[in-house]
Amino acid sequence: MAKPEIAKLGHAALVSTDLEKSLWFFKEIVGLEETAAIDGVHYLRAWGDFQHHTLSIEQGDSSYVKRIGWRTKTNDCVLGFKELLQQAEVVVEEFPKGTTPGIGDAVRFQLPSGHTFELYYDVEKPDAASEYKSILKNQVYKAHRKGTSPRRFDHVNIHTSTNANYTFDFLLDTLGFNLREYVKGEEGILAGWMSVTSLVHDVALVQKPTLPSKARVHHISYWLDNSQDILRAADILREQGIPFIGPGKHGISQAIYLYVIDPGSGCRVELFSGGYLIFEPDWEPIEWTRDEQLTVGNTYWGDSVQDKELNNITIEAR
Amino acid sequence: MAKPEIAKLGHAALVSTDLEKSLWFFKEIVGLEETAAIDGVHYLRAWGDFQHHTLSIEQGDSSYVKRIGWRTKTNDCVLGFKELLQQAEVVVEEFPKGTTPGIGDAVRFQLPSGHTFELYYDVEKPDAASEYKSILKNQVYKAHRKGTSPRRFDHVNIHTSTNANYTFDFLLDTLGFNLREYVKGEEGILAGWMSVTSLVHDVALVQKPTLPSKARVHHISYWLDNSQDILRAADILREQGIPFIGPGKHGISQAIYLYVIDPGSGCRVELFSGGYLIFEPDWEPIEWTRDEQLTVGNTYWGDSVQDKELNNITIEAR
Amino acid sequence: MAKPEIAKLGHAALVSTDLEKSLWFFKEIVGLEETAAIDGVHYLRAWGDFQHHTLSIEQGDSSYVKRIGWRTKTNDCVLGFKELLQQAEVVVEEFPKGTTPGIGDAVRFQLPSGHTFELYYDVEKPDAASEYKSILKNQVYKAHRKGTSPRRFDHVNIHTSTNANYTFDFLLDTLGFNLREYVKGEEGILAGWMSVTSLVHDVALVQKPTLPSKARVHHISYWLDNSQDILRAADILREQGIPFIGPGKHGISQAIYLYVIDPGSGCRVELFSGGYLIFEPDWEPIEWTRDEQLTVGNTYWGDSVQDKELNNITIEAR
């Protein structure tokens, strides 16, 4: 069969030591909508997310990201990836439809970095409750109902203390991601922004030897339509006493950002707008030196992510 | 070989009866940059367009759109499409690299509606002049230098007085576009928004029996990052005495729009922001009835495109 | 004593035939906060309004604006105006502190046009409930909590079927308003924008012979910080099925506007941003001809207020 392909980022599954606070943060402050709550797991999405959920949250003894889910291009791609991964001697587990509410037959496996990825094609696309349903046939919920009100789930940023080259190879060669921008160190790529879509990144991977554990998530990200929405979000977060970095603009990816920590789980969320789209079929990955990253790549302008303790916070991934 | 694929919209080639006025409009008011002027043809692009040009303008005895260009996914796709088209008994002309500055080997043919499309893979990606070059490695020009300052070329909207079903079939089946949203009439699709990218439309096609000629272009479109930029553009255009429709928001595509006519050629330009992206691999085309189109599809809010004389202006396509 | 002076617009007192719907509209959709509800009257203000309330709403058999309140510059100005008005043979009624919750000793009288004005100096400035209180000492509530979320009450626009010249004279000469912009007809001012503050208008007066009664209110207005907030408000209103005119930009006053009708009372509200401030001590009132008003004064760009049935809706004033 043809090489299996990933279509898009699907969801992140989060475990929180303080579920109630995490739900308050993601529902009332970030402004996500809850699709369902089943067996203690809450399924959330943004007003413009089309599928069942893009974030799940449940209570746990420690906080961590259980899993990052991806939709494949076709149903056959799920098994296609299973075979491909097994050929590469990656352990793959299969989960039948409904194991996770809203998600079809799935396979799970670990990246060399230790992060768990899940692949599936089928998803449920439930309507919004009639009270909250948009009058637009191409939009799930009414926008601007509460909180910062992002439109959609955008990307994940994962960190590893291992040699990232193995994971970059795996993401690019086996999973089919395209490298869009990267920071080059002496022994390879230190940080890379990769996508299967026209976004600059569906996933970013950063190598950092000093992490508290092997596999970490630096942030998950939701997208807002306008840069002013980021300033509005800053007002909202500041009034709630929730610390954040930003607003600022990355040179790499051109994203206008706000980094905020979920006070329940410690999981960082990037609220962002701006950025650019890549439609060119012959995109040459943009190479940044470590020095360029520090002078313009990380922060083109604004509240710098560098040298901030808050920027070192990551959450475990399993 | 595998089915050839289009990667993205490339450019529009415009002929104007008043070149000087068109250049003033597109360069000073819209705010495009000029890459080159060769043999009387001016090659323009927006500050975030990566390729040689996205619009060309030249003097002519009448104003019309000569050609709409598209980049294919690989070099082989150009010949792949040639074969495919010839099998379908479409007349295809070949043009060697350099026939159009900045563009590689190309084939040209007409849609059933009479619009000329051009397919090519290779493009030059010239740097900006050092004075205007962005300090960002992922951006061509400094932004916000003049005029409304859009980021990139976005889509084209073409009209036909013929039965559009033939052209829809051709675009979807032969050229591989995906139908994203459409208005359904009794005898088929009256208007359709189609893309090969994650945009809701790279091209829209509308059937309108009353056009002055068979093949028309309703507008070409450039994208601005923020909805406020559309309001700023309105200020700029109003002060120059250039008529426009908008600002408003389409229900279909969710675009925030301003429609303005190039006073040189009569070609309409849509300055737009907002909209949404489609990453779902199983996107169900959104169907709108004619009534829904009129009540919410065309204008979700704002200055309505309906019943405005200005909205009936189209330019000939050859 | 010195000539008494008005400092600023204070509040509007609204009677609604559907109190519940009006409260839903002003609290949930516009996004005002409720300070108090006493004897069936609800007292509302925006998150940046410093005084007790800027809008009151109560149930009635018909919908109308009972009263428009103004703060004077000093306490003595209240009696100063009383004397001045009585000298001018205007009937003045006195109301002791507390007649209206949050408002001190007041006098009430009618303009020649029949609109009731109230003057007072003392106001209560209650804190927000701790949950909603801003962490800023110069801001009453946290912003962006719900609805369109305007910052403050801004102005009122009143209409009269009488010869407006008497009322203009009264507002300018007796009450001390400054004329900022006006439309000149053959027999005097047809429409005038007047202020005691640096705003272009705290009150606008329009002469219109065809009104259903002598004294009408065309709209009350709340101010939003950014023009993008007006577009966000349009999304919110459209999703609720509440009709509005706009977004557009007035030439006169340079305001970016949205006109929306309270579905409970029929009272129009202008949500607006932009505009300019007048600090010049020798401001020459801007004169517009009726023709200039129609071509650029009413609508500089956007969804035109002219020729719209919705724009003819006014509410009675007593």
Place this chain on the structure above:
Amino acid sequence: MAKPEIAKLGHAALVSTDLEKSLWFFKEIVGLEETAAIDGVHYLRAWGDFQHHTLSIEQGDSSYVKRIGWRTKTNDCVLGFKELLQQAEVVVEEFPKGTTPGIGDAVRFQLPSGHTFELYYDVEKPDAASEYKSILKNQVYKAHRKGTSPRRFDHVNIHTSTNANYTFDFLLDTLGFNLREYVKGEEGILAGWMSVTSLVHDVALVQKPTLPSKARVHHISYWLDNSQDILRAADILREQGIPFIGPGKHGISQAIYLYVIDPGSGCRVELFSGGYLIFEPDWEPIEWTRDEQLTVGNTYWGDSVQDKELNNITIEAR
């Protein structure tokens, strides 16, 4: 006669060691318009400034602010202030109309802090050149023509190494400013924001013992209509390699700011938007402790002004 009153901030007169670079910065980057250049002095204003100029720049051997000009409420106020100042034993110099182009009869004197203030009533209000003139009768120039494009001159922020209490008393008691917000130290006001208009400050005064000379200007400020305009300004400045602090939001005054240094003179400019207006006649000055200033007053969110070397740059005032 009645107590003389100041109506508004008029202009700042700047001397630059690099006139050419300062003109490039203020005209091309900030985006001011030039009204006149007479005897080597260039007179600039923003597109929405109504008077002849709000900034003058000339070449000098050192860079400093020569003078800060204010318009009085009436012509009589100029002489009224002269008498009042002389009674207070302040040295006052008179300058006849035309000494400074565009400005009428004026008096000059020094604050106790050593800053030179000028008072005048008459100003010329020249039209824009027809090419640049707005079609709006209430706006001088077309907006958005170049650079960051602020609407109007807003305020000045002056620093003193002397005991500021004398200068605060002088500004409040003799010149009639209203204290709007202030930071209280053990021996009085450390920093105060004062206005004669509805702005939170036309002038701010800060006491700082460590200044390189007695009288300094921390910044002059121009106002932009929307907070997004500040982000656009950041893009423009970053691309030109001009260092700045921001974007951020002050708690005190609620201003959204960008602080940028004129590379010609070293004079800081605050580009700002947001903020709030004070119309209350009984405004209680907002008191901030030094600790509150540091935690929320200086920076509510964003790129902090504290602990930045760039924030210590001031320019001499004579």
